[in-house]
Amino acid sequence: EKRKDFQLKKSDLPADLGGLKDAMIFHIRLLWHLLDAKAIPGDPPQTNLELFLDQFKSKAAVFARRGSSHLLVSVKKITGASRLATYKSRSKIVLHARKMEENLVLYIDSNIARFGLVKWAPDFRQSPYSAYNSACRIIAIDTFRQAVVSHAYASYKPNIAYAEDMDLLIRLYDHVVHHFFYGRYTREVHNPGSVQVADEQNTVYKSRSRLAESRLNFMVENRWNPLLHALASTAATSDDERDPGDKKLDNRPVFYTRRRPERSAAANSFIRDLEFKREKNARLDRSKRWKERVRIVPSHDQEDTLFPALPEGMPIDYFDPDFYNSLEPNLRSRIAIPEVALL
Numbered sequence: 001e002k003r004k005d006f007q008l009k010k011s012d013l014p015a016d017l018g019g020l021k022d023a024m025i026f027h028i029r030l031l032w033h034l035l036d037a038k039a040i041p042g043d044p045p046q047t048n049l050e051l052f053l054d055q056f057k058s059k060a061a062v063f064a065r066r067g068s069s070h071l072l073v074s075v076k077k078i079t080g081a082s083r084l085a086t087y088k089s090r091s092k093i094v095l096h097a098r099k100m101e102e103n104l105v106l107y108i109d110s111n112i113a114r115f116g117l118v119k120w121a122p123d124f125r126q127s128p129y130s131a132y133n134s135a136c137r138i139i140a141i142d143t144f145r146q147a148v149v150s151h152a153y154a155s156y157k158p159n160i161a162y163a164e165d166m167d168l169l170i171r172l173y174d175h176v177v178h179h180f181f182y183g184r185y186t187r188e189v190h191n192p193g194s195v196q197v198a199d200e201q202n203t204v205y206k207s208r209s210r211l212a213e214s215r216l217n218f219m220v221e222n223r224w225n226p227l228l229h230a231l232a233s234t235a236a237t238s239d240d241e242r243d244p245g246d247k248k249l250d251n252r253p254v255f256y257t258r259r260r261p262e263r264s265a266a267a268n269s270f271i272r273d274l275e276f277k278r279e280k281n282a283r284l285d286r287s288k289r290w291k292e293r294v295r296i297v298p299s300h301d302q303e304d305t306l307f308p309a310l311p312e313g314m315p316i317d318y319f320d321p322d323f324y325n326s327l328e329p330n331l332r333s334r335i336a337i338p339e340v341a342l343l
Contacts (some may be wrong), residue, residue: 004183006128006174014168019156024095024172026153027144028181031083031108037089041181041190044121052132055116059131064109065115066138072116078111079119104150108143115139124185128178140177142168204239205308212237214292218278227315229343231270233310236260236318238271240295241303249294256298258305264320266342272297315341 013021019166032041055072056062075082082105085097097105112120115135122136147153148163162168214265216232230236240255263271275295282290314325316336324332 006179008175018159020158020162023153023156023158025176028176030093035093040184044123048117051116054129059134062131062135071113073113075109075113077118078109078112080112081105082109100152107146111139111143122177124182139174139294208237208239208308218244227339230314233311239305252294254294257295259302260305262310262323267318270342310335315339317342
């Protein structure tokens with residue numbers, strides 16, 4: 001697979017990096033005011049670009065500015081860390097900004113003001129190493145280093161020693177901003193709404209994977225027939241959708257399961273029985289606690305899964321006979337084994 005510009009893979013990073021990369025992502029979101037993981041960066045304010053161009057004519061001028069104590073705009077005009085802390089939001093970004101030491105908040109906003117910006121916001125319409133984007137990189141890395149050494153991101157358990165490795169920090173920054181966020185930005189520009197759809201499907205997929213893992217663990221712990229384990233694969237697990245009217249049961253949000261059209265009535269009955277036993281077991285066992293979402297099978301108009309790809313290696317009685325017989329022989333041979341598990 002061809003590597004994209006600025007992309008880093010796990011093998012490119014030191015094994016003892018700790019949570020430094022995750023801390024960098026969080027810091028970038030904080031600077032950019034991207035309040036949740038699904039937020040998509042936009043273009044910087046035109047005021048930002050105009051103020052910057054008035055002051056800087058070259059990258060050399062940008063780098064010369066790095067150590068200056070003179071601020072080109074008042075900190076009070078900055079939409080930065082101090083402003084973020086005033087937002088009425090339960091976002092992790094906002095809550096974290098409120099807990100930051102005052103000196104660190106001032107340091108972040110002062111670095112933004114030093115370069116004449118009113119908001120930290122890279123410009124993806126320019127070269128990653130343009131004068132403007134170079135200023136954004138300097139601000140982000142300098143403030144990130146300060147945040148790391150002052151233990152503002154201790155919860156991520158970063159290896160603080162790497163806060164002195166400028167080459168690594170630059171590569172991490174470029175990966176986060178000019179690979180990851182640039183990719184989200186360009187996908188949204190070319191196909192509005194596509195990023196949100198992909199994010200939602202990724203979230204749903206992760207939820208299915210967690211549910212499948214919990215089911216499999218229960219089967220293994222209780223020594224169920226190994227043939228049944230296939231029904232706890234992610235591919236065989238139905239996804240769900242939150243009630244559009246925000247319905248709740250025992251003060252917990254209700255989620256409606258989607259239909260897997262390939263499943264037989266016996267397979268659906270087995271899954272419902274499995275869920276009943278898992279919940280009953282968790283509620284009766286003092287060492288456990290039932291934390292899973294409320295999943296309900298709709299009484300009518302059940303929507304089909306968002307993930308129609310069929311699971312493979314399933315016991316033959318997992319499949320609805322009519323559905324199975326409608327498939328081409330090659331596909332049937334891959335998805336089913338000649339074993340019966342549900343009788």
